[in-house]
Every structure is written in C-alpha cells, then in structure tokens.
Amino acid sequence: MVVVGAGIVGAACAFYASRAGLDVTVLERGAVAAGTTGAGEGNLLLSDKAAGPELDLALRSAALWNVLSDELGGEAFELERKGGVVVAGSAEGLAALHAFAAEQRAAGVASIPLDAGQLRDAEPHLSPALAGGAFYPGDMQVQPALAAAGLLAAARAAGAELRTGVEVLGSELASGRLTGVRTSAGLVPADYVVNAAGTWGGEVSARLGGAVPILPRRGFVLVTEPLPRVIRHKVYSADYVANVASDRAGLELSPVIEGTRSGTVLIGASRERVGFDTTISIPVVRQLAAQAVRLFPVLAGICLMRVYAGLRPYCPDHLPVIGTDPRVPGLLHACGHEGAGIGLAPATGELIADLITGRPATVDPAPFDPVRLIGAAA
Amino acid sequence: MTAFSFDGRPVDFAEGQTVGAALVNAGIYSWRVTRRHGTRRGLFCGIGVCYDCLVRVDGVPNQRACQVAATDGMTVTTQTGTGHDDFAC
Numbered sequence: 001m002v003v004v005g006a007g008i009v010g011a012a013c014a015f016y017a018s019r020a021g022l023d024v025t026v027l028e029r030g031a032v033a034a035g036t037t038g039a040g041e042g043n044l045l046l047s048d049k050a051a052g053p054e055l056d057l058a059l060r061s062a063a064l065w066n067v068l069s070d071e072l073g074g075e076a077f078e079l080e081r082k083g084g085v086v087v088a089g090s091a092e093g094l095a096a097l098h099a100f101a102a103e104q105r106a107a108g109v110a111s112i113p114l115d116a117g118q119l120r121d122a123e124p125h126l127s128p129a130l131a132g133g134a135f136y137p138g139d140m141q142v143q144p145a146l147a148a149a150g151l152l153a154a155a156r157a158a159g160a161e162l163r164t165g166v167e168v169l170g171s172e173l174a175s176g177r178l179t180g181v182r183t184s185a186g187l188v189p190a191d192y193v194v195n196a197a198g199t200w201g202g203e204v205s206a207r208l209g210g211a212v213p214i215l216p217r218r219g220f221v222l223v224t225e226p227l228p229r230v231i232r233h234k235v236y237s238a239d240y241v242a243n244v245a246s247d248r249a250g251l252e253l254s255p256v257i258e259g260t261r262s263g264t265v266l267i268g269a270s271r272e273r274v275g276f277d278t279t280i281s282i283p284v285v286r287q288l289a290a291q292a293v294r295l296f297p298v299l300a301g302i303c304l305m306r307v308y309a310g311l312r313p314y315c316p317d318h319l320p321v322i323g324t325d326p327r328v329p330g331l332l333h334a335c336g337h338e339g340a341g342i343g344l345a346p347a348t349g350e351l352i353a354d355l356i357t358g359r360p361a362t363v364d365p366a367p368f369d370p371v372r373l374i375g376a377a378a
Numbered sequence: 379m380t381a382f383s384f385d386g387r388p389v390d391f392a393e394g395q396t397v398g399a400a401l402v403n404a405g406i407y408s409w410r411v412t413r414r415h416g417t418r419r420g421l422f423c424g425i426g427v428c429y430d431c432l433v434r435v436d437g438v439p440n441q442r443a444c445q446v447a448a449t450d451g452m453t454v455t456t457q458t459g460t461g462h463d464d465f466a467c
Contacts, residue, residue: 227460228462263460302462
C-alpha cells in the first residue's frame with residue numbers, strides 16, 4: 001500500500017494500516033507536515049461541529065487521540081486537554097449557542113452553558129461586554145507537526161517505509177486495476193494507493209485517474225510574544241461555526257484565540273478563497289488583531305512575533321472524502337478535511353485501514369464516500 | 379558619542395547602532411533571564427529572526443535588541459521571564 005502525503009492524515013493512514021499488517025510506503029513530495037498540517041493550530045475540536053457525520057468522525061477521533069496519547073506518549077506531541085470556550089456577544093446569540101450545544105449534547109458532546117459571570121470565571125480577561133458562552137471540556141490540542149512525526153515513527157516501527165522528496169506523477173494499471181504509482185524516483189508497486197495529499201489532493205487524484213474536487217481556502221495565524229497564562233482555553237466567537245460552513249468566496253473573519261503551553265497566543269481565523277496564493281495580507285492581519293483585542297482587551301499592547309499562512313483543503317459539500325474510488329480499483333481518497341484534519345486524522349486512518357482489510361468500520365463510511373463527488377470533479 | 383542607560387549604567391553608542399550592538403561593544407553580553415530555567419540570554423542570530431535577544435526598552439518588554447536602534451537617553455533594562463508578570467491570573 002502506498003500513502004501519498006506525509007501530513008497528519010497520511011501519517012494516520014500509515015499508522016493504522018501498518019498496525020493492521022499492511023506493507024506501507026509513504027511517499028511525500030516535500031517534507032513531513034510541510035503542507036496544511038504544519039500551518040494550523042493543531043486543534044481537535046468537537047465544539048464547532050453540528051450533529052452529523054463529521055461530528056461522528058470527530059468523536060471517534062477524539063477517542064483515538066486519547067488512546068494514541070497513552071500509547072505513544074501525548075507529551076511527545078504536546079497533547080493538551082485545554083477545553084474550548086465559545087462566546088456570544090448578544091442575548092440572541094447566546095440563546096442560539098445554547099440551543100446548538102443542546103443538540104450536540106444529544107449527539108454525545110459534553111458542554112456546560114455559561115452565563116456572563118461564569119464566562120468571566122472561566123476566562124477572566126474576556127471583554128465584560130459578552131453575554132455568555134459555553135464550555136466544551138472535550139476540545140483538545142496537539143502540536144500537529146510533532147503528532148504527524150510521532151505517528152510516522154510508530155508506523156515505521158511497525159514496518160512502514162517513509163520516502164520524502166518523492167513526487168507522484170501517475171498511476172500504473174493492469175487490467176484496469178492499480179499496480180503502482182509512477183514517481184519522480186521511479187515506479188513504486190502497490191495494490192492500494194491512498195491519496196492523502198491534503199490541499200493538493202485534487203491534483204494527485206487527477207494524476208491517478210480518479211479526480212476529486214479539493215479546493216484551497218486560505219487562513220492566517222498570528223503569533224504573539226510569549227505571555228503568562230492569560231488565556232486558558234481555546235476561545236472563539238459563535239460566528240466561527242457559521243463561517244466554516246459558509247460558501248461565500250470573500251473574506252470571512254471570526255475571532256479564534258488561544259493560549260499555548262509555550263506562552264504564545266495564537267490568533268485566527270480568516271477564510272479566503274484565493275487559490276494557492278499564500279501571500280500574507282496586512283489588512284487581514286490587522287482585522288484579525290483588532291477583533292482579538294475586542295474579545296481580549298488585555299492583548300492591546302502585545303507584540304506579534306510572526307504570522308503564518310496555510311491552505312485548508314475543502315470539498316464542495318464540506319465533508320472530507322474518505323473511501324475507495326470506483327473508477328480506479330485500488331485507489332482510495334483520504335483528503336478534504338478543511339480546517340479539521342488534525343482532529344479527524346485518526347478516525348480517517350482507521351477507516352482507510354478498515355476499508356482495505358475488510359474489517360467492520362467503527363464510523364459509518366457512507367457520508368464520506370467519494371461517489372458523491374464524482375461528476376463534480378474538474 | 380551619545381548614550382542610553384542599561385540597568386542604570388551609561389552605555390555609549392554610535393549613530394545608527396542597535397541596542398544589541400552597543401551593549402556588546404560595551405562588553406555586556408546578556409540582558410535577559412529565561413522564563414523556565416533562569417538562564418542568561420543575549421545576541422544569538424543578530425538579524426531579527428531568533429527572538430533570543432529580547433530586552434525591555436523604555437518599559438516595553440520583548441524588544442529585539444538587534445533590531446531596535448539606540449537613541450539618546452533611552453532606558454534599557456534586563457528582562458526577566460516574559461516581561462509580563464503583571465498579567466498573571
């Protein structure tokens with residue numbers, strides 16, 4: 001089995017497949033975690049997902065992250081059970097947030113409604129103007145590059161091979177079935193090829209003859225100077241959930257702010273559909289900083305150390321594409337996780353291993369089946 | 379020559395010199411104490427990338443000594459930890 005891509009999803013596919021006894025080779029064009037994995041915040045969120053298939057995948061992943069933490073040592077990839085706090089600015093916004101949280105609770109996501117006073121107890125530096133919020137104890141975070149490296153190291157210990165600097169160029173077929181991939185380093189034979197190329201999954205899928213529509217959505221993360229622990233959780237505005245699900249092409253902004261163990265505060269989140277352009281936009285950075293200060297006035301005098309840009313890979317219907325491609329026997333897709341790939345990676349990897357080995361899947365694979373996208377691909 | 383003060387003592391500098399360059403020129407090699415292990419820090423990369431040479435300038439912490447141009451009468455002090463102990467909660 002060949003896995004294309006050494007981001008978090010490719011690493012998880014390699015991990016679960018090699019644990020299942022498959023002979024795995026990971027091919028990566030650049031370096032481990034060099035794409036979207038290395039450009040995010042490493043959030044493992046339940047709080048931003050409405051009841052449905054993506055939440056089911058996230059819940060399974062959260063359980064697996066806890067197992068991985070015990071097995072591989074969560075310290076090694078900075079797993080932190082920091083919890084999420086979602087805030088609302090108005091009474092109507094708060095009522096909608098609490099209704100959303102109640103639906104999530106029915107689907108298995110723990111949350112605690114917070115009034116304005118309880119919100120201040122949870123995050124003392126939040127603006128006093130907020131109406132209230134909700135606390136999600138199940139939201140976690142990892143350092144994503146370390147997590148990808150940790151999963152790959154464990155996969156290699158189970159027999160997998162990792163080859164970086166190798167680009168996949170096309171497929172090798174016999175009687176219509178995949179027998180391997182042509183690469184910049186020659187032919188690599190395989191019975192199964194998993195497209196885990198993230199934002200570049202659309203291009204890789206086309207090269208392998210089973211195009212799926214994966215598109216980039218740019219985001220920036222602002223990093224402050226290290227501070228004492230002034231922000232305790234991941235804190236974001238209830239507007240964020242609406243922005244993630246939006247189909248608008250223009251700039252969308254919602255404040256997402258969190259302290260980290262290293263002391264830096266991370267500030268997001270912007271979403272723009274501007275192709276593969278990762279140029280930093282100073283006006284967008286300024287708006288992100290301004291809305292962070294509105295939520296946490298204490299940040300007003302704090303310096304930013306750096307800003308980084310990344311591309312979230314999304315499918316037109318905002319669900320990842322995970323499963324076998326009926327057009328090219330032997331080809332599977334595991335990409336299009338948008339901004340949730342770190343959180344969704346373990347359940348994705350487990351599902352890919354289950355589909356190849358024929359084991360019963362833990363999560364219903366039907367909503368993620370590539371079939372739904374075929375015909376929509378360019 | 380003009381001068382700024384570092385922890386109360388005068389440090390001469392030439393026009394256009396950075397705080398970090400002037401400090402090193404005066405034989406001062408460290409001006410920060412790290413937040414975890416309490417070890418001393420001064421210039422490392424010297425080109426604004428590594429954020430090792432952080433120092434407090436006119437009361438504002440986390441200024442890169444290698445990037446801040448020295449000015450006459452500036453008050454430079456050793457930075458301990460994040461420089462934001464007042465924020466702790």
